[in-house]
Amino acid sequence: MLLRPLTMMRQTSYTTMNPQCSGVILDLATDQARSTVAQLTTAAQDRLAFLRQQERHHQNNNNSKHDKIPCVVVTSHKLQEEDITSIQFSKCIISNDCIELLFKAKTYLDENPGFGCKIQVVTSLGMKKFWEAACVQIFSPVTEWSVWGVDVKDQAATLREPAPEGDVKNMVKNYLKTVGNIADVNIWRSALIPEDQFNAGFHDRYGGVSQLGPMASLNMVYTVRKPDSVLVVEENRRRLAEAAGFDPESMYVTKAEHDRRIWVVGKEQPDRYDGIVTDQPGVTVCAAGADCCMILLADTHTGAVGAVHAGWRGTTVAAVTALLRTMMHEYGTQPKNVSATIGPCVCSNHYDLPAEDAKPVTDLDPTLTWPSKENPGHVNIDLVGANVIMLQREGVPKQNIDTSYALCTVENSEFFSHKRDGIPFGNQVGFISRRLAR
Numbered sequence: 001m002l003l004r005p006l007t008m009m010r011q012t013s014y015t016t017m018n019p020q021c022s023g024v025i026l027d028l029a030t031d032q033a034r035s036t037v038a039q040l041t042t043a044a045q046d047r048l049a050f051l052r053q054q055e056r057h058h059q060n061n062n063n064s065k066h067d068k069i070p071c072v073v074v075t076s077h078k079l080q081e082e083d084i085t086s087i088q089f090s091k092c093i094i095s096n097d098c099i100e101l102l103f104k105a106k107t108y109l110d111e112n113p114g115f116g117c118k119i120q121v122v123t124s125l126g127m128k129k130f131w132e133a134a135c136v137q138i139f140s141p142v143t144e145w146s147v148w149g150v151d152v153k154d155q156a157a158t159l160r161e162p163a164p165e166g167d168v169k170n171m172v173k174n175y176l177k178t179v180g181n182i183a184d185v186n187i188w189r190s191a192l193i194p195e196d197q198f199n200a201g202f203h204d205r206y207g208g209v210s211q212l213g214p215m216a217s218l219n220m221v222y223t224v225r226k227p228d229s230v231l232v233v234e235e236n237r238r239r240l241a242e243a244a245g246f247d248p249e250s251m252y253v254t255k256a257e258h259d260r261r262i263w264v265v266g267k268e269q270p271d272r273y274d275g276i277v278t279d280q281p282g283v284t285v286c287a288a289g290a291d292c293c294m295i296l297l298a299d300t301h302t303g304a305v306g307a308v309h310a311g312w313r314g315t316t317v318a319a320v321t322a323l324l325r326t327m328m329h330e331y332g333t334q335p336k337n338v339s340a341t342i343g344p345c346v347c348s349n350h351y352d353l354p355a356e357d358a359k360p361v362t363d364l365d366p367t368l369t370w371p372s373k374e375n376p377g378h379v380n381i382d383l384v385g386a387n388v389i390m391l392q393r394e395g396v397p398k399q400n401i402d403t404s405y406a407l408c409t410v411e412n413s414e415f416f417s418h419k420r421d422g423i424p425f426g427n428q429v430g431f432i433s434r435r436l437a438r
Helices: 034-062 098-114 125-138 165-176 230-244 312-316 319-331 359-364 383-393
Strands: 022-028 071-075 091-094 118-124 145-150 198-203 251-253 262-264 275-278 284-289 293-299 305-310 338-342 352-354 369-371 378-381 428-434
Touching (some): 034 118, 034 145, 071 098, 098 165, 125 165, 230 251, 284 293, 305 312, 305 319, 312 359
Parallel strands (some): 022 071, 251 284, 262 275, 284 305
Antiparallel strands (some): 275 305, 293 305, 293 338, 369 378
């Protein structure tokens, strides 16, 4: 794939987590009968009034002020003006696909009033289970959601849910495949990693289905603190796998603890680990990052591979050294046969630490740190340079280490950056596998 020209990104202010605010989604899609619309609209008005009262109480207790509570109307057809004049709504979304309606309503409310807000879906009692099943798949734990089932009078006995509860997960999976454009996924490959022997590379943030600004769109990591659901992250990983040519079912991603624990695939899997190694063909190991170094190692003699996440903590405890030594112990890797590549991460111009925290790197090589101009007592730190020196001191030849893709995540909008965007933030990964024999 051709690489996009890099663009510089200024500090951007995104909507932050807003757990004290609420939003309402009014379902006028699953039953368009005039009587049902009227009853649900009245119920939504009551919920909005109750939530406004709660919010006023919160404002009085916290001396704060929030915008009005947003109400998103979801419907399968254009509503008559008289149907909705009695309710103040912020947005109306029209679609024949109920999953699309909920996904787009969530996207809107993640921006306004902000991700993590409390969301209430107002629907008929007969549709309550369907919407609950859909919410389970579309919302992450960061969103506190509930479905308010209204006992609609004179509702048609023939009315049926859009799908059985057990089919909702597949409905969401199929819908997510239609979001965005997988052709926008861009793979960055090092010329030092032989493509006939290994499938390795990095990617930028495009081509996925994550919607919230700092996570859009190819976020690779699910956590309970992010608004992306498990299915959203799974779809993003599926797209990366398809674009890069590996099996997403054999893809393993680091679960960072910011230390030097390495998991050997095939052995007992720790709860947390910053590095993964394997020599099994077709198994893809990935290191996640959003400013931290993502480092990939390939042993061209044995076929063993490794991936490690190394932020400032991982660098100061020499996580990359632990990765290489694990490959040496497990697979007989000799450093002279290793090719390494480091992916996008924060550059030294945008990263400083208290001098004491950076001491292991300063001791490694004094040229890797220097006094910060902005923060007295801090030093700027060259994470990439530190990891390169560690690899060299273990015996990896300098010419075998590629830093051409160690582009600054803070400066370049193509990549996710915790330092630039704050919380929530997306994660990219570096991936590597030993190719299957042909």
